[in-house]
Structures are given as structure tokens and as C-alpha cells.
Amino acid sequence: MLNIKTRSLDEVLQTYQTLGKVLGHTKEAKKRSSQISAQVKSTVDKMPADGKRVAILFATATSMSLKLNNSIAGSMAKLLKLKNIASSAIPDDPNSETATLSVEKITQQQPDIIMVTSMVQNNALARQTVNRELTSNPAWQAVDAVRKKKIIYLPQQYFLFNGGPNYPDSVAYMAASVHPEIFGKPIEP
Template identity: 30%
Template sequence: MMNQKHMVNLKWVLSLVLIASLLVLSACGNNKVDTVQETSSNQVMETATAETTSDTSEQAIEVTDLAGNVVKLDKVPERVIALSAGDMEIVYALGGTVVGRTTVSDTVNPPEAEDVPELGNMMNLSLEKIASLNPDLIIAHQQLNAKSVPALKEMGVNVLLTGASTLDDIYKTIDIIGTVMQKNSEADTLIKKIEDKVKSVNKSENPVRALIVFGVSGNWMVALPNSLSGNLLEVAGGVNIAKDYPQLEKYSQYAQLNTERILEANPDAIFLISPGPAKVAMDSFTKEMENNPAWQSIDAVKNGHFVLLPNSLFGSNPGPRVVESIDFFIEELEKVKQ
């Protein structure tokens, strides 16, 4: 038989074992609860993330286009038609695609848009083809597509109007299309790229004085600084001799071609741009100058600084390639100085 002292020690040992067991069970229980709570928390976060992603792609979008119209979309458009080359290039530059485009006389940019169905030129669109593509957004030019806009809206399709007259308008167009596509970060990056180009231009102390002629045979005008080509000339460091000409009532970005004022200003360079075939325009205006001996006294003509501006870079909104438009002017202005 155990004595009393041994009995006490045994009870003490058993008590310690019991306490240790309870502590282990308690710890296991707490770990289990913590694991359940952590799993539950993760599931809630994953669900919240999924809901946020879904909400972003399906949320309503509202923008004001360059014509001042409020355009509302239920979600990010999936079938976009762009009726100007510049707007199409913006869509692709931001990571999107189009299902329809206008016919262009120059190389299609970007190359991946070459096989996209053509819808006619900007002045003669095929409304039937447009309808057959089931677009959920049409990006149109407010001036060049003005006659077609009512019919486009009658299709029940959202129409977003652009029409870059200045560099600031190009920035606004990129920002608007970026918002519609939910590509705001990409739009900011693209705008900054253009802004950096503008900041990098070195302005000369003796800038080239230039004239920009716009139009077709028998109907020539001169571009003012508030036109796209006029604005880009100044961005590139040139001076527009027509900056003080009175603007036309119907075409506020242009002024009447006044031979006397041009002779008096004696520009160093003359740039020509036409909405029609480039060579036809060049030949036509050259012939008109040859028929008027006074033109032969102008420095630009005497020195052969008479340059045709490519439609792809100056005809309407050049989109992301506006940096190429600026470079074109810079190179031509440098030639005059040499």
C-alpha cells in the first residue's frame, strides 16, 4: 500500500496531466475557429472582388462628346464603328477594335484594321452596311458626317461625335474614347506621349512665315490658327501669315484667299491641303499660280518651298499620329531655313 506522501504526489501529477490536456484541446479548438474565420474572410473578399470586377464592366457610362451631346451607354461597347481614320487609330491605340471603318486612300493604320469591313468614304456612307454590322456605338465626325448623323441615330445606335479642330480637341477625343472603353489609364498615357512631343519642340528666334492653302480647284481658302493644320503649324514653331485674316462666316477655321495680302506678307513657305485627290489639287493650284505672274515674286514660290500636306496627317483628326504631323511640319520648316 502507498503511504500518504506517495498518494499526494500521484494526485499532483494527474492534475498536471489533466491541465495540460485541456490546454492542448483549447488550443486546437481556437486554431480551428481561426481557420474557419480566415477561410470565411477570404471567401468574402473574393466575392467582393468578383462583384467589383463585374460592376466595372457592366456599369453605366456617360460622356459628353465634342458636339456637346450627352452619350449614355449601359456598358462598355463591344461592336464599335469608327467613321474617321483618326478615331479608329485611337480605338486601337487604347487596346480596342472596330467592326467597321471608312474607305481610305492611303495605307490603313493600324495594319490589323485592314480586313475590317469598309463602309464607303466619309462623305458617302453605306447605311445598309452599317446597320448589318449591328454596332452598339458609332464614332462619327460632327462636320464631315453631318448629313448621315440623323439617319445613324434613327437606327437606335449610340452615336459619339468627334471632330478635332485643334490639338486640344485631339486630347479631348482620346479622353472621351478612353472613358467609353474604360481605358482611362491608357488614354492618359497616350495624351502624355503627345504632350511630351509638343514640349520637346525647339522654337526658333527667326520662325518660318508660312501660308496654308485649303480647298479644291476654284474654291481655295487659307487656314487660320484655329484650324487643325494652322494649330499644328504654330506648335511646330512656324508663323501663320493669315493669323489676322477675317474668318469666313460658314467656315470659321478658314479665311478667303486674298492674293494682295499674301503678296504683301511674302511667305517663306506655302503648304497645300485638299480633301480631294492630292495630285489633282497640287496640279490645279500650281496652274493657277502660273496664270498669275504675281505669285512668282513670292519667296516660297521662287525657292520651291511649295509643299503638299498628306491627308492622312492633316485631312482630319490624325489621332495618335498627330506626333507625325508635327514632325512633318518641323522637317519642312527646317528645309526652308537651310
């Protein structure tokens, strides 16, 4: 039995190596791993060192929490030299990739950008759910990124499900969302 996690680039590459060995395709796995690494490196190398501060919200139909650095979006943000304001937050449980959301703490930290990942029926419903929360709760209006509309909705296809072979596209999407002046407009999955 294999226990596979593919939240970070290292985990994705390790999964390719492991499955390549198990399935007898080590050469192909090594080639694809090299391609993924090169594509991600190309994106990371273009990122400015400004280290924008981000809050990564995780929205479901009934609640919101913060994503930590061990999540797909959190590990990509770290890779892209972004500073996740929840990086030192206490996880909801020992193996969790989320922490309890506190609008007050977000207000204190004042992230440059709010990124939203979601697990609802579709991306449009996620946007609607989060927009309703951000506009109906007055506490959110104390967050500069909300007032300035610096909110990035990350597609579920890239940031809810594991990136696997699409990991470079996921990284490129996040990079373009933060710095369209460098990468152009993000390409939807």
C-alpha cells in the same frame, strides 16, 4: 451625343480623355495622351525660334482659300512657332477655319513659305491643281516664296483628316518640311 473636335493638340488630348472615360479605358487613354504629348514636345523643343512666316493655302478642285490658326495645319504651325500670315484674317463664317484668299495680301505679307493643304481626290492631283494656279496666275509671281519654290505640300492623311493617334507624325512632318536641316526629310504617311 458627343461633339468632338480634334484640330489642335489640346483637342486631341481631350478627346482621348473623354473617350477613355466613356469607354471605360481611362488608364489607356491617359497613357496614350502622355505619349502623344511627349512626342509632340520633343519635336517642338527642337524648333528654332526664328518664327518663319507661312501662308497655309487650302485647295479644293474648284477654289483656294487660307487656313486659319483654328485649323489642323494652322494650330500645328502655331505650336511649331511658325507665324501664319492669316492669323488675323476674318473667317469665311463664324465657325470657319478658312478665310478668303487674296493674292495681293499674300504679296504684301511675303511669307517665307507657302504650305498647301487640300481636299481633292489625292495628293498628286492637289499638287497639280495648285501648281497650275501658281504658274497660270501672274499675280503669284510677285510672291517670293512662289518664285523661290518654297512651297510645301502637306499630305491629306495628316492635314485634312484629324490627326488623332497620328498627331505627332503630322507635327513631325510639318517641322521636317520647314527645317529638314534639323529633322531630316519629312516621312510620308
